[in-house]
Amino acid sequence: MTRFIDLTLNGISTGAVYAAVALALVLIWRATRIVNFAQGGMLMVTTFIASSVIGSSGSYWLGFVVALASGLVLGALVELTLIRRVEGGPPLNAVIVALGLLILLEAGAGMIWGNTPKSFPPAFSIRGYEVGGTRLLFSPNDTFTVLVVIAVAAGLAALFRYTALGLKMRAAALAPEVARMLGVRVGRMFTLGWALAAFVGSLAGLLVAPSVFVGPNQFDPILVFGFTAAVLGGLDSPPGAVVGGLILGLVLSYVSGYEGSSLVTLAALVVLVAVLMIRPGGLFSTSKERRV
């Protein structure tokens, strides 16, 4: 029973990270209809920046803030310099540009920081809570991870639902021409969408780095599972991203705990195919009809 609770708690905290990455992918998909395969590279770079800042200043929270800020800047920069040129073109071209950027960022990070993964400090203690004499696989740092992801998801939901800016962003994504006629700076909304996504992504990087370490390729599985979670939930739906992340986190945790870690990727495939066969647009897909 303890094992089950441990695996559940572990699933929730890893699921929260997948949810954050999925949220970042959903934000970009909603804004520009592009699956951002470079997300893993972008959050890797910001986490390396955090690592350098923490190393030289000694302050975790300074590194944390700098990483989030650099996420915002990097996201906007990528949209303005690269993505703007492939937006509205063949979707595959955008995919290839994103893949190219992922490779370029990973190679660049290897040149600057080296290819050997480095440890990364957690925000809070990673010693599990003690309940009735047994130590749980859930630490104050895991609590922080879950709470931060909930806060970000709620913040994004509030932004899109209750603010004028959120309304403009939705309008720019859903009906760019109409939005432009009504005075929305559509291009700026796209840039903002990418910046926000990279912000959320860099947060995911900071949260997961203590357990996977920081290295050019350390975040590849996070990107793959984050994408799987986003597809599971439905790429148009932020709540779907969170639910998808949690489902995936829990399933993978149970499978790796009870059956062994080599089956994890296979389990992800089974879950994804099972869900997509019933709901081809993900769990939270809204529109049934396809446009001609």
Added chain:
Amino acid sequence: MSAPADMGAHSGADSASSFARLARGTMARSLGLVLLGGVVLFLASEALDSYNDLQLASGAYYFVALAGLTVLTGLSGQISLGHGALMAVGAYTVALLVGNEQWALVPALAAAVVVSSLVGIAVGAAASRLRGPYLAGATLAFAIGLPALAEEYPGTFGGANGLVIEPPTPPSWLGASFPLERWEAWIAGAGALVVVFLMSNLAHSGVGRSFRAVRDDEIAASLCGLHVGRVQTLAFVVSAACAGLGGGLLAVVLQLAAPGAFELGLSLALLTAIVLGGLGSLLGAIWGAAVLVLLPGWTNDLAHSFSLSTKVSANLPLAIYGFVLIVGILIWPTGIQGALRRIMGLVRRSPQGGSRELDKHSTSGSGGAST
């Protein structure tokens, strides 16, 4: 030269008689292509040293897989991030049959095609329900999930070390000193020629036309009596068969089938190669294969020709690859083949023939349809 292999070129065959003439023409043209390709491959393999013969062989098996993928993505408009896993199916089939059962090479390769086609039926049936990024996600999960089986059943698949097979022996009439690499290049090249013949015919046949019809407008295609899901599944099966043959040839050339060779990176490299080469054309697949084979060597040489720190020189080839992908797509949105065709002034801006038009339509299935 580029026109015969252009699978996007439509031919306005309205009456039955002109269709028959066209079919004969297509068949003759494909045979001509194969003969020409055979002569070029033969001369090239004779002229090259053994290292370059090995590269020629690698290019040939990549081409086989890429030709399948370009049929899937370019003709039927489906995206696959999982073709590396289908290559693994072919490679392991050949390794098991040749290594454990002592099958001859050709039947083993045929079996690889059959087995990967069967897997392709399953994947394709699931894929035909999915669109755009959801298809990308599902095939991505397939690409990372399948190689895990090799590690789960080490008794059968050899675990992380994979399965080693004996190198193919050149027949004795070629002489005792005939280099193994040249023989491998011939084997892989023969596979590539078979694929050229079949795919070139397929693209110009009614089946190819039904692929394009489904790609361009699913509703119109079903109004014309096509079963959209079945057509898409068939495209996936054709493409999986090619991937399986490519994987089988890879196992023969490398004499190894190991999970490390079929990681997600391979699937992504295949996708980038067909887009960079030029989507929907066999020549594009050739350019894509050339990029996959030649670029790593060139960038490695380049990285080591300067005196750089190991950190930089170890990562420079990868950086150049990423840079080439980004810049290549930005300056040639229709790939190398599209750019060449424009340069050679072969683009006729007819509503059906333009390469830009083809590309736009060919990718509409991978995102636009799901909005």
